[in-house]
Amino acid sequence: MKTDPPSIxxxxxxxxxxxxxxxPQGIGALEQRPRANGPILRVSGGxxxxxxxxxxxxxxxxxxxxxxxxxxxxLPKERAEWLGRQRKEFITxxxxxxxxxxxxxxxxxxxxxxxxxxxxxxxSLDEIPALLADRTxxxxxxxxxxxxxxxxxxxxxxxxxxxxVVMEQFCGIEVQRATRxxxxxxxxxxxxxxxxxxxxxxxxxxxxxxxxxHKDAARHLLEREHLRLCRAALPRKAxxxxxxxxxxxxxxxxxxxxxxxxxxxxxxxxxxxxxxxxHVWVRMVxxxxxxxxPSSGDVEALRSALDGLGDxxxxxxAIVRMLLSSEGTRAPALSELKAVxxxxxxxxxxxxxRAPSPQERTAFIAAAxxxxxxxxxxxxxxxxxSEYDNP
Amino acid sequence: xxxTPPFSRRDVLRGAALAGAAGMVHxxxxxxxxxxxxxxxxxxxxxxxxxxxxxxxxxxxxxxxPGLVRMAREGTLYTRLRTANLGHFGASMSIVTGISEARGIxxxxxxxxxxxxxxxxxxxxxxxxxxxxxxxxxxxxxxxAYGLHPDYGSKFGATTLDGDGIFNEEFKSTVKRFGVxxxxxxxxxxxxxxxxxxxxxxxxxxxxxxxxxxxxRARVEKYILSELGKGVTELRGAGSGDAKALRLARNLLSVxxxxxxxxVLQDADVAHGSFNGYSEVVRRNDxxxxxxxxxxxxxxxxxxxxxxxxxxxxxxxADLNARxxxxxxxxxDDLRFVHGVLWGPDFRKGRVIKDDQRTxxxxxxxxxxxxxxxxxxxxxxxKGAFA
Numbered sequence: 123m124k125t126d127p128p129s130i131x132x133x134x135x136x137x138x139x140x141x142x143x144x145x146p147q148g149i150g151a152l153e154q155r156p157r158a159n160g161p162i163l164r165v166s167g168g169x170x171x172x173x174x175x176x177x178x179x180x181x182x183x184x185x186x187x188x189x190x191x192x193x194x195x196x197l198p199k200e201r202a203e204w205l206g207r208q209r210k211e212f213i214t215x216x217x218x219x220x221x222x223x224x225x226x227x228x229x230x231x232x233x234x235x236x237x238x239x240x241x242x243x244x245x246s247l248d249e250i251p252a253l254l255a256d257r258t259x260x261x262x263x264x265x266x267x268x269x270x271x272x273x274x275x276x277x278x279x280x281x282x283x284x285x286x287v288v289m290e291q292f293c294g295i296e297v298q299r300a301t302r303x304x305x306x307x308x309x310x311x312x313x314x315x316x317x318x319x320x321x322x323x324x325x326x327x328x329x330x331x332x333x334x335x336h337k338d339a340a341r342h343l344l345e346r347e348h349l350r351l352c353r354a355a356l357p358r359k360a361x362x363x364x365x366x367x368x369x370x371x372x373x374x375x376x377x378x379x380x381x382x383x384x385x386x387x388x389x390x391x392x393x394x395x396x397x398x399x400x401h402v403w404v405r406m407v408x409x410x411x412x413x414x415x416p417s418s419g420d421v422e423a424l425r426s427a428l429d430g431l432g433d434x435x436x437x438x439x440a441i442v443r444m445l446l447s448s449e450g451t452r453a454p455a456l457s458e459l460k461a462v463x464x465x466x467x468x469x470x471x472x473x474x475x476r477a478p479s480p481q482e483r484t485a486f487i488a489a490a491x492x493x494x495x496x497x498x499x500x501x502x503x504x505x506x507x508s509e510y511d512n513p
Numbered sequence: 514x515x516x517t518p519p520f521s522r523r524d525v526l527r528g529a530a531l532a533g534a535a536g537m538v539h540x541x542x543x544x545x546x547x548x549x550x551x552x553x554x555x556x557x558x559x560x561x562x563x564x565x566x567x568x569x570x571x572x573x574x575x576x577x578x579p580g581l582v583r584m585a586r587e588g589t590l591y592t593r594l595r596t597a598n599l600g601h602f603g604a605s606m607s608i609v610t611g612i613s614e615a616r617g618i619x620x621x622x623x624x625x626x627x628x629x630x631x632x633x634x635x636x637x638x639x640x641x642x643x644x645x646x647x648x649x650x651x652x653x654x655x656x657x658a659y660g661l662h663p664d665y666g667s668k669f670g671a672t673t674l675d676g677d678g679i680f681n682e683e684f685k686s687t688v689k690r691f692g693v694x695x696x697x698x699x700x701x702x703x704x705x706x707x708x709x710x711x712x713x714x715x716x717x718x719x720x721x722x723x724x725x726x727x728x729x730r731a732r733v734e735k736y737i738l739s740e741l742g743k744g745v746t747e748l749r750g751a752g753s754g755d756a757k758a759l760r761l762a763r764n765l766l767s768v769x770x771x772x773x774x775x776x777v778l779q780d781a782d783v784a785h786g787s788f789n790g791y792s793e794v795v796r797r798n799d800x801x802x803x804x805x806x807x808x809x810x811x812x813x814x815x816x817x818x819x820x821x822x823x824x825x826x827x828x829x830x831a832d833l834n835a836r837x838x839x840x841x842x843x844x845x846d847d848l849r850f851v852h853g854v855l856w857g858p859d860f861r862k863g864r865v866i867k868d869d870q871r872t873x874x875x876x877x878x879x880x881x882x883x884x885x886x887x888x889x890x891x892x893x894x895x896k897g898a899f900a
Contacts, residue, residue, distance in 0.1 A: 233619075234619060235619045235621065235651075235652070237652065278618075279785035279786055279836075280785045280838070280840035280841075280842070281834075281840065282840050282841060283618060283785070283840065286617075286618055287617075287619055290619065290620075291619055296615055297600075299615075308842070419687075420687055422683070423687040424684070426651075426678045426679075426681070426683070427678055427681075427684040429651060429652035429655070429678055430648075430651070430655065430674060430675030430677070430678025431655060431673060431675070431678075432646065432655045432658030432659070432670055432671060432672060432673025432674075433658075433667070433670070433673070433730075433733075436731070436737065437679075437734065439730065440738065441694075443694035443695070444692060444693070447694065447695065448691040448692050451691075481711055482711055485707070485708060485711045486708065489707075499701055499704050499708070500708070502705060503705050503708040503712065507709065507712055508713075509712070509713055
């Protein structure tokens with residue numbers, strides 16, 4: 123098992139982004155990133171109905187934010203350090219970490235189905251999280267790099283598949299309604315010059331570049347990222363304006379991303395809970411049981427198995443039982459618990475992000491005391507509940 | 514077009530009423546067999562040879578596919594099934610929904626329409642262990658289990674297993690390293706059930722429903738763990754994903770004897786870069802389909818009551834690409850038309866039908882075998898195949 127990930131430290135100041143030197147990347151010019159000035163791009167209603175960014179971090183908020191932004195629950199030391207402090211402060215701090223953008227990259231690779239044998243391992247894509255964390259590059263540029271990777275090429279072999287996937291995945295275009303563009307893209311892929319999505323393309327890399335920089339790509343990125351983060355469709359009202367702005371200034375993605383975390387839809391997502399992908403669930407279970415993250419090999423083996431089921435619940439419960447009996451993730455014995463009531467309270471806060479109801483507290487304390495396997499039964503019940511699966 | 518079953522709904526209801534009068538457990542359910550009056554079929558295996566397989570490499574090269582040739586000789590062969598050329602995901606989805614589904618190639622989400630599996634489970638009151646899907650294409654293909662239609666959805670979905678995703682060495686060795694999970698003993702299971710009732714009480718779920726769901730999940734969990742120690746995990750090499758999906762279907766038939774199994778393959782797509790690899794996958798899958806049919810023929814509870822239907826989701830280009838492989842996007846007849854075979858006690862034997870039909874016709878055809886109705890399907894029943 124891996125060692126502890128670095129915990130989130132309080133905010134450091136950003137260097138002004140426009141002043142950073144840009145390393146040449148060899149794939150066209152990097153995006154210029156002047157700091158966004160002017161009004162913040164509000165997605166939901168007026169200021170009155172916005173959740174309060176200064177509101178203190180509760181267990182539910184801390185857990186949801188850690189899971190959504192870093193793909194794991196909070197570490198014990200993060201709970202100790204951040205609970206009760208301002209949400210805004212935490213969000214700002216997390217968005218500057220490499221871990222946050224490593225998770226973002228994992229989600230993008232999963233979106234492009236660059237998993238299993240197509241998962242890029244030890245490639246130049248590995249540098250993306252650090253570059254995003256200090257805002258040296260934009261999300262659009264990161265997606266461009268993914269589109270040019272050999273993993274993407276191998277995953278989408280041949281002109282028809284490649285151009286179709288580029289149009290669908292980057293721009294959200296329904297190819298069946300754009301067959302002429304598909305044919306033009308295929309021609310360019312094969313090395314013959316031609317207009318593709320309104321720009322001149324001569325080869326396979328031009329197809330990717332044009333699609334990534336197309337206005338539809340800005341719209342599609344906004345729609346799918348809002349859906350991923352807030353579990354809600356981007357409000358139609360805001361879509362056109364935001365698309366135009368993001369298309370013109372790709373660096374605004376960072377501001378938007380941060381703003382969404384303070385929005386009504388995100389507050390609703392925290393309030394109601396939301397399902398998580400299997401790879402996140404695996405990290406959750408390991409960290410909740412051991413305080414440590416699993417190795418990437420363990421994550422992949424378990425993620426792949428869970429993804430292979432239409433309903434992963436049966437296998438999730440088997441994995442929880444497996445870990446509860448295993449060294450390093452084993453449930454404590456009753457004799458190891460000093461105060462069972464406190465232990466139950468702590469589990470509810472840590473695993474479900476809330477306090478137990480009086481009835482729950484009584485029942486779970488009784489179950490924990492029911493014998494030496496009592497604590498295991500309590501942990502198993504909580505970690506196989508739909509509330510746990512929807513943090 | 515609304516599909517019209519060759520047997521009227523009244524026939525089904527009459528049969529159901531008789532079954533009910535005879536004191537059978539569920540008047541339209543799995544205790545009543547065969548499922549349609551006048552028909553012998555009790556269970557169906559649908560094999561979607563996805564990944565793109567041309568007729569040239571199947572019935573155009575009969576020596577390469579002795580299993581399918583024998584199946585066709587004993588059943589009905591359609592030589593011109595028009596495909597929905599929408600990428601692998603959409604084209605296979607179209608077969609199981611009976612609707613041409615425009616879906617992205619790398620889309621990884623449920624479709625909007627109900628699937629064959631939902632129609633059959635809902636109309637016949639079948640449990641999750643009666644309807645299975647085994648796949649070879651990883652995370653994406655488990656989306657065939659059910660769609661998002663409000664009248665159907667997850668509660669009528671198929672139990673879905675991806676052969677290569679679950680039964681592989683990495684997962685097996687991970688489980689071995691951490692230790693095979695032991696089942697809950699009776700007292701512990703009761704305690705967990707009691708705690709679940711209290712946890713978040715007010716969720717509206719009845720304890721009976723929750724218990725039933727827990728039991729069904731426990732059966733699936735037990736099956737996965739037992740299968741992990743058997744031969745499926747050992748299958749390796751070109752086309753091993755497909756081989757695992759087909760082997761699982763064979764094993765499920767003997768363990769659960771489900772009413773409906775969908776098998777969705779994928780490995781033929783290696784053709785993009787290797788024609789020889791593709792041919793090898795076609796040969797290996799044919800052999801596995803042959804073994805599946807032999808297992809059915811050799812089981813007296815299955816042989817006179819099981820139907821098997823096999824077809825690709827679409828073909829491939831007419832010509833080789835620059836890498837000496839075969840893509841799929843030229844719009845040729847090689848791509849747009851495939852052969853399909855229907856084999857079973859209610860299908861005509863040795864019949865070859867050369868009229869144009871569609872791959873989306875499969876869903877209403879299978880639904881009609883069960884007396885279910887594929888309400889939203891745009892396909893038609895393949896009446897010519899019925900004896």
